[in-house]
Amino acid sequence: AWEQQGGTITTPSDAATIRIQLFNVMNSGWVAYDDVSLIEVGHSTNLAPNPGFEDTTGWSEVTRAGFPGTSFLRSSSGTAQPHDGSYAYAISNHAYGYLRSDPITVSADTEYDLHAWVRGELDPDDSYYNWIVRAYFYNSSGGYISYVNAATGGAGSISPAW
Secondary structure: OOEEEEEEEEOOOOOOEEEEEEEEEEEEEEEEEEEEEEEEOOOOOOOOOOOOOOOOOOEEEEEOOOOOOOEEEEEOOHHHOOOOOOOEEEEEEEEEEEEEEOOEEOOOOOEEEEEEEEEEEEOOOOOOOOEEEEEEEEOOOOOEEEEEEEEEEOOOOOOOOO
């Protein structure tokens, strides 16, 4: 029951790069991600680095201080059973963590489709925020500009089924 989640985003006029971030924010439970895509509208090339997490490059695991129970699992089974290919990533437990891509060169004032395949199980009584597929924009000097959510949801918005 993997579901493709995302949408079309537009880069700001001074954007030179973006970083994709895949969140599990203040939730009890787990969220799995696989097959990330960032494609300029009207084109076919996927710009997302290592989109299926088939090796350990292109992404960093980030945990917010104060959430030591956050767990990351890059695997071929369990909660990280992949949508396609050999691996997927799961973020679990009492989580405030995210996967962050390496910087991706983009064109300013341009539309991109940003999607990821998502599944998981979040406790509705113990989940404060949600899962998020987000793009952060940076200028040519690496300075932060802004961010936009391509998709977001809470408990009950995704399925844990294989």
